[in-house]
Amino acid sequence: MGRKTVYTLLLEMIKYEQNFGAYWIYLALKKGYLQKEDDPSRIYEVPFTDEEIAEIREMNQRDVLGINRIKLYATSVSPTQYALYFAQTPYDAQMLHASIYGTKPTKWHSIYNQHKYTSIYHKETDEEIYMFVLKERVKEFPYYIGEVAVENVEEKSLVN
Template identity: 35%
Template sequence: MSDFITVKEVLEYATEFELCWFAHQVYWAVSTQQIQLEDDSSKLLEVAYDDAAVREMTNRNVLGIGHIKLYVVKSFAQYAFYFASDPLEVNMLHQTLFGELPGTITEAHRLLTKVMYFADFDIQTSLIEYRKSIVQFPAYLGHAAAGQYNLYRLDLHKGVRGIV
């Protein structure tokens, strides 16, 4: 068994955790044959990166990182969590599900690594891992009280706790 981390593993990690600039740097190095996917990741330190080319790749988002984001909305004296591509999708889904105009829609990228307890499904997982199980976006995840990591789904149009 090898004791080093490969370039491929670093690229997968950077993509999964949406480290956009870093992921595109590694991808640029591989795509320009500066380094191979099977190489020890320490070789990434030896690469002379073309920052202009990496910036252009990042701006075009060649790797498709970050299309689906986590959003939080003040709702029913709690916070509703959604995965969506933009705030407009959150606004429309929230109005459809709960019949109320959402309050401020906040991108909550920093919470993606938090482990949440999904009470209605009796699972505990990070939001990054949970996102992998969702097949259609935008998606309502549930409501939680401020500072809490327990998500409960509310009955549609009622704003009360219950399985939907």
């Protein structure tokens, strides 16, 4: 494996959806505080102002680097079961759901930020897998993940 650089660290942060760190490096490169070939330890030396930190947060909110284009959506299929989908929009998930279940639910929950480090048993691959790893493996979206049981119906939190 090649030498670790600021640029390879940026790519890893994008891949593993470490948004704040990715935007930190991106802005530092853009402003000339860092160069692509710098040692990654240099990221701690970047003299960002409060305004620049606000700019990082704003870029993250707008998803400038396209880190979070695919989201995890859930919709209820029974009082204790939810169908899960990777999709760009709730509409994309809704259309796939309609082709699988024959209905078009209108209530969708965007749950990726809360559950990207949640592991599930995935029948298709016969393995326990983290959501962010499964998302990386999927080649075509929208994608039906399957159903999960809700442990506490009153809180409607997805737990596996």
